Amino acid sequence: MALDLPAGPRAPAAWQTVAWMARPGAFLRRVHERFGDPATIRTYWTEEPMVLFSAPEAVRDVFRLDPAIAPAGQSWEFLRPFAGPHSILLLDGEDHLRERRLMQAPFHGERMRAFAPAVADLARRELSSWSGPVTTLERMRHLTLEIILRVVFGASGEREAAPLRAAIEGTLGDVRSLPRMLAMALVQRDLGPRSPWGRFRLAVERFDSLLLDFVARRRAEPNGDSVLALLLEQRDEDGNAATDRHLRDQLVALLVGGHDSSAASLAWAFERLARHPSVHARMAAGDDEYLDAVVKEVLRARPALTIAPRRLLEPAPIGGRTIPAGVQVAACLWLAMRREDLWLRAGAFWPERWLEDGSPHPLSWIPFGGGVRRCAGAPFAEMEMREVLRGAAELTIRPVRPEPERARRSMLVVTPDRGGEVLVG
Numbered sequence: 001m002a003l004d005l006p007a008g009p010r011a012p013a014a015w016q017t018v019a020w021m022a023r024p025g026a027f028l029r030r031v032h033e034r035f036g037d038p039a040t041i042r043t044y045w046t047e048e049p050m051v052l053f054s055a056p057e058a059v060r061d062v063f064r065l066d067p068a069i070a071p072a073g074q075s076w077e078f079l080r081p082f083a084g085p086h087s088i089l090l091l092d093g094e095d096h097l098r099e100r101r102l103m104q105a106p107f108h109g110e111r112m113r114a115f116a117p118a119v120a121d122l123a124r125r126e127l128s129s130w131s132g133p134v135t136t137l138e139r140m141r142h143l144t145l146e147i148i149l150r151v152v153f154g155a156s157g158e159r160e161a162a163p164l165r166a167a168i169e170g171t172l173g174d175v176r177s178l179p180r181m182l183a184m185a186l187v188q189r190d191l192g193p194r195s196p197w198g199r200f201r202l203a204v205e206r207f208d209s210l211l212l213d214f215v216a217r218r219r220a221e222p223n224g225d226s227v228l229a230l231l232l233e234q235r236d237e238d239g240n241a242a243t244d245r246h247l248r249d250q251l252v253a254l255l256v257g258g259h260d261s262s263a264a265s266l267a268w269a270f271e272r273l274a275r276h277p278s279v280h281a282r283m284a285a286g287d288d289e290y291l292d293a294v295v296k297e298v299l300r301a302r303p304a305l306t307i308a309p310r311r312l313l314e315p316a317p318i319g320g321r322t323i324p325a326g327v328q329v330a331a332c333l334w335l336a337m338r339r340e341d342l343w344l345r346a347g348a349f350w351p352e353r354w355l356e357d358g359s360p361h362p363l364s365w366i367p368f369g370g371g372v373r374r375c376a377g378a379p380f381a382e383m384e385m386r387e388v389l390r391g392a393a394e395l396t397i398r399p400v401r402p403e404p405e406r407a408r409r410s411m412l413v414v415t416p417d418r419g420g421e422v423l424v425g
């Protein structure tokens with residue numbers, strides 16, 4: 001029996017998949033214009049059709065779904081060999097909440113602010129070498145990985161950082177490439193060390209032994225401030241410290257969650273700033289409140305993640321209608337943050353809105369998702385963006401071509417299609 005779902009494009013799933021990957025912004029806009037809210041899309045991205053919601057009441061309903069009937073962890077199943085059994089990404093319900101409490105401790109208040117100088121220092125070092133044409137996405141992937149290695153993991157010196165960096169680039173190279181991912185998802189069997197899956201498993205094993213050695217060394221010889229140092233202090237309800245394997249899974253979750261998403265958001269920041277010299281000039285004047293407004297506006301106008309999906313195991317009321325079991329429902333972050341009825345000049349890049357308009361509706365600015373799965377690293381991500389943009393304010397940048405860059409999907413994140421290219425100097 002056909003499911004009773006909101007209307008959506010009739011084009012074959014293959015066509016919708018191509019649009020979703022190659023032109024996600026234009027695809028979502030067209031779907032919204034043609035079918036309104038909610039709308040159902042069909043792509044190879046998920047096995048089930050996906051119902052997208054962007055109205056605040058419906059977004060609230062999605063974020064409040066009981067994890068027992070709408071687990072989010074299952075969507076990350078393909079990452080299990082890399083993420084590990086303790087991973088916050090894969091857990092649901094009570095286990096997930098317990099893991100969140102442990103993992104979020106380092107990201108609160110003073111403890112978090114203590115990381116800002118180290119991030120600022122790494123950002124300054126990166127930006128000081130820029131001159132001429134720069135593909136900011138590439139450089140930001142490098143910088144955000146460096147920040148994770150030095151500030152989150154606490155690797156000190158090149159001797160510790162270099163092998164970890166090389167192993168991560170090897171492993172993530174496989175996870176990031178979509179054709180390889182699809183090939184691996186289809187053939188999740190070890191067909192020997194030369195098959196994509198076999199190579200991936202070997203890369204993960206090499207990375208694991210490095211990371212476990214590293215965690216054991218840090219436990220034996222703590223070395224100052226890092227997210228790992230704070231995670232090493234954590235104790236569960238029974239007073240037990242986390243095992244090395246558990247800490248390994250926590251570091252990998254922070255890496256998977258925090259690397260490409262931050263790099264994409266920063267590349268978008270450069271793409272937008274290069275085309276808005278007055279915003280860049282005002283940022284250079286050194287006003288922290290304005291800097292914060294620029295960060296919020298980049299995350300609103302060009303969110304790195306377009307949806308927060310949940311798979312429905314039972315029918316559930318969302319936005320005033322019952323959605324049947326067996327489909328994916330998603331808060332569409334991209335659409336919610338550019339609804340004309342919620343945002344003045346929704347399509348404009350206009351940080352001043354944050355100073356003049358006051359706070360937006362809490363369910364309309366949702367770049368970090370929401371509910372129990374809201375981004376666990378959001379305060380870190382915002383701090384990181386502020387520190388990098390503070391350094392960028394001192395550069396002179398122009399776009400390589402005047403027209404805005406379009407959005408395209410690179411695995412899980414949406415990036416500028418020419419990599420956020422700018423001319424520096």
Ligand code: HEM
Nearest residue numbers: 257258261262265305308368369370373374375376377381
């Ligand atoms: C601008 C950069 C970032 C953006 C736009 C972003 C966005 C998101 C979004 C949309 C989700 C899913 C929320 C949901 O399903 O409701 C998420 C989850 C997550 N993010 Fe981020 N994120 C960013 C940076 C970071 C950083 C820097 C870290 C870690 C240091 C991080 C760690 C995580 C983790 C661990 C989760 C999984 C949370 C869970 O399942 O409970 N993220 N992020």
